[in-house]
Amino acid sequence: MLHRIERLNAIGTALSAETDTPRLLEIILLGAKELTGADGGSLYILAGRALNFELIHTTSLGLHMGGTSGRPVTFPPIPLDLADGAPNLHNVVTTAINEQRLVNVPDAYQDQRFDFSGTRAFDQRTGYRSQSFLSVPMQDHEGKIIGALQLLNAIDPATGRVIPFSSEDEGLVASLASQAAIALTRKRLIDGLKELLQALIRLIANAIDDKSPHTGGHCRRVPAITMALARAVNADDGPRFGTVHFTEQEMEELEMAAWLHDCGKITTPEFVVDKHTKLETIFDRIHLVDARIEILRRDLEIAGLKARLAAAGSAPAQPGDDSGGGADQQRLDEQQEFLRRCNVGGFFVDNQAREQLAAIAGQRIRLAGGEELPLLTENELYNLSVARGTLTDEERQIINNHSDASLRMLETLPFPDYLRRVPEIAGGHHERMDGKGYPRGVPAGQLSLQSRILAIADIFEALTASDRVYRKPNTLSETLTIMARMCREGHIDRELLTLLIDSEAYLDYARQLLRPEQLDTVDRARILAILD
Structure with a gap:
């Protein structure tokens, strides 16, 4: 028993450390099977008034569905209520949920309380014999049931025979189910907070895009080309970026910075952002x-x-008279x-x-x-x-100040540790490799690779955007030519631009978001020659 308690503690520790939901489900179910010697088991998650199969694992049948198996569970959800609205007490697992208690069935073939017709049909098809059952509801820290564990056929390690689940099994599985519920709830809360944060970020970006019809979509499009170039960096195995690999969290950090890079434009007056003519303020003066x-x-x-009236004699006007x-x-x-x-x-x-x-x-x-x-x-x-x-010099400075405003705004937010560089990345998208950018004039040696990627993405999107009414959108070859000249003048990173051109990381973006007439043939050699 002491060994089983030690294993329970070890499983609990693993639950606390795991952040991937499929692997978390595997730890829960396989841990329950290990503690009780069960041959099979299922893990269910409550969805409304039904139980969804999330994971099925039976050792002797080689059956593994859901979780990390890559095979979806094909069994339908189990309703908690009957057609007349009464609670479904015909199934072992639904009874455990509806009555919020552990249910132990020593022998399904001798039990008269539950309907095992479906189980027996499965046994007939497979040659299996589903005998002992143990169903335990999973309750979180607030007492709310979020799912259930059901174990099948406890195996006597000495004889290999199927035996009923013991009272010790009940206690261990109940303890594990409680820990599992808390771990799953914590994961849900973390995922929910992430989804809320991402939704708020997109809300801000969409609000900024909607602020001006002439840059609408910019905040939504920049993340797409940013992540395309970041993936190209990860895929590169050459001398340029072969030793660089962004982790999943670093990719999430970069994407968030791309969505937020222009958040400072919230502070920019509309009449400056949308100044079509020199005399325009709220209207064109x-x-x-x-x-x-x-x-x-x-x-x-x-x-x-x-x-004319004062003229002597009020003589009629003669041809060429300019008195008017x-x-x-x-x-x-x-x-x-x-x-x-x-x-x-x-x-x-x-x-x-x-x-x-x-x-x-x-x-x-x-x-x-x-x-x-x-x-x-x-x-x-x-x-x-x-x-x-x-724009006047003062208005241009107001426009340029959006980067500084973005940086200041983002630095006030309590980002978690793995997102701590979002302000620096987002606020640096107008910095230059020669240190002449804004808002802080950061030289190349102090610019992160992520900031350089975002700077290239921002320029690429601006040059190809078709919603700028004051100019025609550039084709791909025109855009990359302009960017090559900017690179030669110290604006953007040479190696990243070369990778963008060599890898054609822009192609999927271009096919989805650019006009057909913009998708011209890119002369790679000619454009790269500009950099030499």
Whole structure:
């Protein structure tokens, strides 16, 4: 008996250490069989008002289904209630659950309490004889039943004959069932918390994507290409990454960082993220400029009419008469068209254009009551003078600050130890190999491999994304060419980009998420030559 108690303790220790559910089920059932000398057994998990077979193991029949066997259990669930709603007390295991007690049947062929017709039919088909049964409900720490253990045919080690389960067997299995229930419940709680955390992470990512229709899907797509490149690193057996292998937990950590890499964009104002034109805030202020030009145009027309009325004799206008300000009206039209061009991010504003803007801005308009205003405010002139794109230096800094915001936000979260590097990985996706990135200007020697992978994935997704209305999505060859040039300029990791190209780790992503016209032929040699 002392040896059996020691084995029970050893099994309990193994239960506490195991994190894989199929292996956990195996430890429970095989441990129960070992403690009692049972030939067979089944483990059930409660699902609603039915018991699902999770694992079946019978030594003499060589039967192993469920668990780590790779063979699914083909037996249907056992209902806990009859068709009329009464509790099912016809089966040994359902009685153990419904009455919350251990049930010991010494000999099924002599027992009159339960319906063993199904068991006897099985015996006839297989030549087996199911004789002694021991069913024990598994109750967790709150007294809630989560399943049951059922053992079959206790074997006398001296004679090899089937014998009833003893009272010692009952005590040992009841103790094991209690430990098993706690271990399974703990595993469920841990898995549930992981699923909740992952769901919250995806919720945040989806909210960020929904914040802007022009970057929608970015937070969802970056993890896909990130993990594709990480798997390529694991599969590489060459000199570059042959000694590197991400563990399952490290892969989980990287994927979580990829989902959260842009969480700081929660703090970025929508009018900056979605600034289509230089004068756009909540609305495009070019319409205010148009309204002011209309005031100037109106004033010109009024002045012209007054001049004509004041003319001696009120003579009719002659051909070529410009008293209505025709030349000035044309000048306003040209200025208005010029301002509209400057308002577009694709229009390059050089020094000559800035001088022209300043001259236009200096014009004055007169409002009712005699108040005068400039045609362009200082802020409007500043925004229209942006050389390329639509963002001012201050707005670009706001955009860039999302990485720092992501890092600061994530560093406040109590990540478990195996996820402790999520903030560093997520916050470093805009760092550069030459140390000129942001938010912290970390040099290559201090950048983790995971951060470098995420940086490449972020750029690849941005270059191939088709939801950016302000530009056409790049093809695969265009994207990889641009990335090769960025690599040569010190932006991204050369070895990782080479692996991405050599392994074609982007192909599955591209086939699923890119447009057909983007899937062109990639000239690997030409692109890699850019890196030399």
